[in-house]
Amino acid sequence: xxxxxxxxxxxxxxxxxxxxxxxxxxxxxxxxxxxxxxxxxxxxxxxxxxxxxxxxxxxxxxxxxxxxxxxxxxxxxxxxxxxxxxxxxxxxxxxxxxxxxxxxxxxxxxxxxxxxxxxxxxxxxxxxxxxxxxxxxxxxxxxxxxxxxxxxxxxxxxxxxxxxxxxxxxxxxxxxxxxxxxxxxxxxxxxxxxxxxxxxxxxxxxxxxxxxxxxxxxxxxxxxxxxxxxxxxxxxxxxxxxxxxxxxxxxxxxxxxxxxxxxxxxxxxxxxxxxxxxxxxxxxxxxxxxxxxxxxxxxxxxxxxxxxxxxxxxxxxxxxxxxxxxxxxxxxxxxxxxxxxxxxxxxxxxxxxxxxxxxxxxxxxxxxxxxxxxxxxxxxxxxxxxxxxxxxxxxxxxxxxxxxxxxxxxxxxxxxxxxxxxxxxxxxxxxxxxxxxxxxxxxxxxxxxxxxxxxxxxxxxxxxxxxxxxxxxxxxxxxxxxxxxxxxxxxxxxxxxxxxxxxxxxxxxxxxxxxxxxxxxxxxxxxxxxxxxxxxxxxxxxxxxxxxxxxxxxxxxxxxxxxxxxxxxxxxxxxxxxxx
Numbered sequence: 001x002x003x004x005x006x007x008x009x010x011x012x013x014x015x016x017x018x019x020x021x022x023x024x025x026x027x028x029x030x031x032x033x034x035x036x037x038x039x040x041x042x043x044x045x046x047x048x049x050x051x052x053x054x055x056x057x058x059x060x061x062x063x064x065x066x067x068x069x070x071x072x073x074x075x076x077x078x079x080x081x082x083x084x085x086x087x088x089x090x091x092x093x094x095x096x097x098x099x100x101x102x103x104x105x106x107x108x109x110x111x112x113x114x115x116x117x118x119x120x121x122x123x124x125x126x127x128x129x130x131x132x133x134x135x136x137x138x139x140x141x142x143x144x145x146x147x148x149x150x151x152x153x154x155x156x157x158x159x160x161x162x163x164x165x166x167x168x169x170x171x172x173x174x175x176x177x178x179x180x181x182x183x184x185x186x187x188x189x190x191x192x193x194x195x196x197x198x199x200x201x202x203x204x205x206x207x208x209x210x211x212x213x214x215x216x217x218x219x220x221x222x223x224x225x226x227x228x229x230x231x232x233x234x235x236x237x238x239x240x241x242x243x244x245x246x247x248x249x250x251x252x253x254x255x256x257x258x259x260x261x262x263x264x265x266x267x268x269x270x271x272x273x274x275x276x277x278x279x280x281x282x283x284x285x286x287x288x289x290x291x292x293x294x295x296x297x298x299x300x301x302x303x304x305x306x307x308x309x310x311x312x313x314x315x316x317x318x319x320x321x322x323x324x325x326x327x328x329x330x331x332x333x334x335x336x337x338x339x340x341x342x343x344x345x346x347x348x349x350x351x352x353x354x355x356x357x358x359x360x361x362x363x364x365x366x367x368x369x370x371x372x373x374x375x376x377x378x379x380x381x382x383x384x385x386x387x388x389x390x391x392x393x394x395x396x397x398x399x400x401x402x403x404x405x406x407x408x409x410x411x412x413x414x415x416x417x418x419x420x421x422x423x424x425x426x427x428x429x430x431x432x433x434x435x436x437x438x439x440x441x442x443x444x445x446x447x448x449x450x451x452x453x454x455x456x457x458x459x460x461x462x463x464x465x466x467x468x469x470x471x472x473x474x475x476x477x478x479x480x481x482x483x484x485x486x487x488x489x490x491x492x493x494x495x496x497x498x499x500x501x502x503x504x505x506x507x508x509x510x511x512x513x514x515x516x517x518x519x520x521x522x523x524x525x526x527x528x529x530x531x532x533x534x535x536x537x538x539x540x541x542x543x544x545x546x547x548x549x550x551x552x553x554x555x556x557x558x559x560x561x562x563x564x565x566x567x568x569x570x571x572x573x574x575x576x577x578x579x580x
Contacts, residue, residue, distance in 0.1 A: 003040070004028045009221045012039040019211060034345070034372040042345055045338075045368045048089030051109065052335045053368075054080045055095040056342020056350075058107040058166070059317065059327070063297060064346060066323040067256075071243040073236070077161070080109045084122050087111065087130060091364075093137075094335035099166045100138025101330075103319040107166040108157065112147070114175040120185045131170055140165040147173030178203050256347055259375070261293045263425055273417045273445050278438040278476070279381040281417040283308035285424045286351075286379075290314065290325065296428070297343065298351035298377075299327030301336050306440075307353035307381045333358055337365025337378070344374035349428055353379035356396040356437055359403065366433070370408040375431035377424075381438045383413070383476060384530035385565055391555030400531040403435050410434040410505045412454070413529075415461075415479035416443055419502050422451030426506075437476065441558065444480040449500060457506025458518055462486050462498035469494045470580060471519060473501050473539060474528040482528055485573055494580060497523075504535070526576055530567060544579060547572055 001021065007013045013027060020026035027037045031044035042053055058078045065074040086092050099107055111130065115122050131141040140163035144152045153171060160167035176187025180196045192200065201208045244250040254260060270284065290296040290311050299317075304310045304326070315324030329336040329352065336352045343350040354362070359380050369376040385395045403411050410432055412423035420438070427434045446461065453459040458473070462483055470489075474482035479500045486496035499518055501507055507515065519525060519539065526545045527536045533548030540546055547567075554564055562568040 003032055004037075007037070007039045009218060010039070010225060011222055013037065015211060015213065042341065043368060043372050045371075046089070046364050047083070047085045048087075048091040048095075049338050049341075049364060049368055051080050051082050051086050051092045052095035052338030052365075053342035053345070054078050054107060054109075055099045055104065055335070056339035056344075057346055058099065058104040058342075059102070059339065060297075060343040060346030060348055061106055062102075062104065062322040063317065063325075063348075064256075067294065068243070068253075071239060071249070073240055073243065077106050077108055080107070081112065082109055083112050084114070084117050084126055088117075088126055091334040091338060093133075094332040095339060096134065096139070096166075097137050098330060098332060098335065098339070100134075101319070102317070103138065103164065104166045105164050108160050109166070109168045110153075111168055111170045112173055113170045114147075114173045116175045116183065116185050116188065118185060118188050131168065134168040138165060140167045142167075142169055144169060144171040147171045148177075255293075256295065259295060259347065259349065259431055261295060261349070261428060261431075263289060263292055263429070270417065270421065275442050275444050276417065277440055277442050278414055278416065278420045279306075279308045279440060281414075281420040282379065282381075282424070282436070282438050283310075284417075285421050287312055289424055289428060293349070293428075294325075295347070295349045296351065297325050297327070297348045298340065298353075299329050299336075300353040300379075301329050301333045301358070302331045303354055304328075306355070307379060309351065309353040309379055333361035334365070337362040337376075338368070340376045340378075341365060341368050341372065341374055344369070344376050345372075349375050349377070349431065351377040351379055353381065355382040355394060356380035356399050357382065357394050359396070359399050359435070363402070366403075366409065366435070367406060369433040370406050373408060374433055375428075376433050377427055378433075378435040379438070380435060382440045383437045384439070385549065385553040385561050385567070386439065386441045386477065386530070386558050388558035388561050389555055392552040395553035395561075396531070397549055397552065398532045400437060400529070401533065401535050403437075404504055404535045408433060410503055411437065412503050413437040413476040414454075414502050415474075415476055415500050416446045416449055418446070418449045418451045419454060419500065422454030423502060425451065426454045439477050441477065443477045446480060446483065448483075449479075454502055455506065456510060456514070457503040457508070458499055458501035460497060460518060461500045462496070464495045464497045465490075466495055468497040468520065468523050470576070471497045471499060471523050471525040472528060472576075473499045473519070473525065473536075475501050476529070478528045478530060481569060481572065484569070485576065488573065489577070489580070492577070524580065526579075528572060547575060 004018055008018055017028050021028045022030045032040040034043040068074055134141050140160055142156050144156050146152055156169045174183055176182045178200055179187055179192055181187035198208050244253050300307050300309050311325050314326055315321055317324040317327045333354050340350040340352045387394050414420040414423045423436055448461040472482040482498045486498050489496050525540050526547055527539050528547040531548060533546050549565055553561055
């Protein structure tokens with residue numbers, strides 16, 4: 001409500017919009033939403049997401065400032081208004097620790113310190129010295145004792161701007177000041193009574209009528225904004241127009257503003273492709289694509305050597321080099337996802353990587369990517385029980401199903417190099433939130449896969465000779481298994497069609513005609529995938545036709561794990577033959 005009131009005063013929204021607060025179809029929903037309301041920088045998520053995303057915004061702006069440094073066009077700050085609750089969440093400390101390490105002096109956190117949370121006083125849960133904690137993380141910190149003093153807050157912000165460190169300004173306030181509920185947790189989420197509103201308005205000298213506005217106050221507010229900004233914007237726009245007067249600068253600026261990206265595959269640089277893990281294929285593809293666009297920018301949660309996401313020759317983003325395109329997130333998966341969201345709001349096409357089993361650490365941020373429709377690419381390697389000796393803690397099972405269950409999240413699980421190439425070209429071209437799931441173990445380079453078919457989500461990689469006795473659908477490393485099975489079953493007299501389905505979401509976006517052409521009605525259809533696969537039930541007639549997994553793995557050699565899990569090649573073949 002405070003944000004919407006400020007946006008009304010600043011002429012972003014109308015009084016009618018305020019009157020429709022929390023109503024169906026309004027632009028003033030219960031929690032602010034990105035792309036819905038003018039002046040809203042991102043959607044509200046779980047506590048701490050905003051602060052962590054702000055670190056991503058600050059990273060993006062530092063990188064952007066270096067990109068256009070000759071024009072001196074980028075010099076703004078990222079301000080965060082945060083609460084005790086935000087700072088209780090672990091994600092805020094992951095993100096703040098990285099902000100301090102990177103010396104992001106364009107980040108200023110205004111900490112509304114009122115010592116009350118939803119359930120009661122914070123002395124029950126949260127009594128450390130916050131400023132000392134942020135000091136230790138490399139922040140400039142200061143205290144405003146009287147949160148009602150505009151001038152003291154203003155002075156604190158000016159001091160923060162003089163520092164070469166990110167800043168935390170602790171501002172002591174009283175929750176529900178002047179309300180009958182002042183200073184209590186009841187003022188946190190409960191509407192004020194009519195009696196309380198009446199006495200509060202009397203104290204403030206405001207007429208007791210709903211949605212009262214003072215036209216002089218509104219005019220003064222808007223005039224103040226114009227006075228502060230008009231001349232500054234005029235000078236900035238002069239520099240901007242001078243910069244884009246050169247054709248190459250105009251193209252660079254428009255490419256960034258509109259996210260223009262055009263992949264040119266000339267004289268196929270990937271001709272000599274052999275059997276290899278799809279994480280290794282991805283490394284080649286990601287480096288190739290990043291060479292063609294400055295928008296691609298990201299890193300890993302201390303796993304670049306394993307996930308293979310390092311961009312060669314692009315430098316490391318650090319306090320000494322804000323032009324680098326490789327971010328060392330450290331072991332901070334929670335924060336990494338939220339930081340990527342912040343970078344995406346600046347205009348980048350960011351990526352982050354870790355092992356698939358650890359994707360659960362990223363879920364809140366991934367949900368925010370999907371909710372805001374941000375073009376964030378999550379890269380997950382070590383995609384199945386084939387990681388073997390690492391055991392059940394590193395052997396993902398339910399993670400793929402959980403990612404596919406998320407609305408507006410496109411999941412890709414490519415079978416080989418060509419499908420990996422197609423997955424990334426499709427993902428970066430669509431500019432949608434997505435997860436790309438890759439193997440650690442080698443997979444076969446398949447003759448019949450096609451990068452151009454990825455946009456369809458599923459396609460035929462082995463056609464039957466006459467009319468199929470069965471259809472085998474598979475994803476990722478299981479596609480080569482399905483192809484080998486089809487060859488063997490053909491010797492036993494079965495005519496088999498094989499379908500690779502690298503993206504279930506994209507396949508379901510096709511017309512019913514296309515889907516029915518690929519998956520023929522009335523034909524026995526199996527789905528082979530090394531996951532729990534509950535969401536794949538829609539493609540088969542009953543659970544017998546799901547060749548999937550339903551228990552945690554074990555630590556052993558890959559071949560022993562597959563046997564133990566009843567998922568070896570021979571075991572899969574016998575299951576299918578028995579049903580046929």
